[in-house]
Amino acid sequence: MILTNPTSIDLDIGAIRQQFPILNRIVKNKPLVYFDNAATTQKPQSVIDAISHYYSNYNANIHRGVHSLAEEATAAYEASRIAVQQFIGAAFSEEVIFTTGTTEGINLVAYAWGRANIVAGDEILISGMEHHSNIVPWQILCNEKNAILKVIPVLDNGELSLIDYHNLLGPKTKMVAIVQVSNALGTVNPVKSIIKAAHQVGAVVLIDGAQSAVHLDIDVQDMDCDFFVFSGHKLYGPTGIGILYGKKNILESMPVFQGGGEMIKEVTFERTTYNELPYKYEAGTPNIAGAIALKAALDFLNDLGKDNIRKHEAALLKYATAQLEIIPGLTIIGKAREKVSLVSFIIKGVHPQDIGVLLDNQGIAVRTGHHCTQPLMERFDIAGTVRASFAVYNTLAEIDVLIAGLWKALKMLS
């Protein structure tokens, strides 16, 4: 469990819930209980309004027009970049690149940095708990360059084997790409020490922050990662917008990724000179509405205070874990000492999908399956899990609904 600051306050969850219109939904004649927050969180009214306000009042393409709407849109888009810079503690705003999400961020690094820096025989180190998004781009790169993908094993409790990590690090390690928080297990990895060790052998580090950015305080300078990627939609923001942070000197030395408008300085048919950071990596018209609404999501998080959110989410996790453990035959997969508010479990003799279907019929949304972490499921020798992941708007009463729903599902399946 994440330690919370003793100064954190109790949030008014009822008032927070009122900011989320979707929480009034009735699903299968039951009030929606939404426990699939690790897949995507719901959006507060302020985020929905930011999108609609942009399209209703100042929709224009950015960085180009001299007209008023273009200026307003550009100002809002760039204000969002500053908000992200502050949110992750980046030294420079041009280190913040808007992407479509975590997946694109990783692919951009694997493509642009990877193709310029990886040669045959080099080693790329990932972990056994990576999402497919942080496996496949590196696999493609390794296949192309005859490089070697190495994997840090996962321990039975869902933590990384740091002993193995240190043994796997070596002079050939060029990239360490690690998830900060596991989407399937909830494990919080000690990224700061992982990064320090990687730098000692001269490797570059990418941290997948898809699950961590919403729960943990992110300070990329203190962490000292070279790249940090995350998605807007997992932290109360819209889909289709994400962030790639990269250290300025590394981003500047990297070749371009996609060619197109915006990313150029001068184009002739003979040659093109490229724009400076961050525009160098933002080819084409970006997701302007998404970027602007992302700021509204960050404002929502900052207003509540991550410390206060963590206090509430830790209480949810503690209660859910205790209640689930009472159910006979239930095993929690992932018992790391430090976890975010996510619990993955299996029940002996029952397929996760059957549980998912029967919970859905009671208005309860959980995720079932392999969570895009097939190698991790194989490591635990399971087909998949049921995963309940909690957000700030969830309540203890909703966990009671889940537990009652589970008992009912198990009775029906027995």
Added chain:
Amino acid sequence: MIMEKDILEIESEFIESFSFLDTWEEKYEYIIELGKKLPALEEKYKTEDKKIKGCQSTVWLVSSYNNGKVFFKADSDAIIVKGLISMLIDVLSGHTPDKIINASLDFIDRIGMHTHLAQTRSNGLRAMVKQMKDYAIAYKVIHI
């Protein structure tokens, strides 16, 4: 000689059975019951080539051809999918390739289970229906 039941007749029987089931609980309990009654596929058939892999559950499908008719056997690791499979086998197995190819399987919709076919990635059921029809097409071509 007893006339064999037509695909539509079997579908109608399921629609009628479900019309007596008022709540979602009753419907799913019925499907779970069908799933439990469907004989498990022998282990020798549970091979990679018989596997229809969904995002969540796995379906194994075996077909055979006898006297102009196609026969199916199937299994799944998830019990609700297995119950739905049991109905699909009841409806489609033992008919001519043409009848299988042309079956619209509207009953799935009529009994309120269409979501299981619509979730393309979450289970192998939709892929299984396609595979059953593909087998029928293949047998038709081979035995023309």
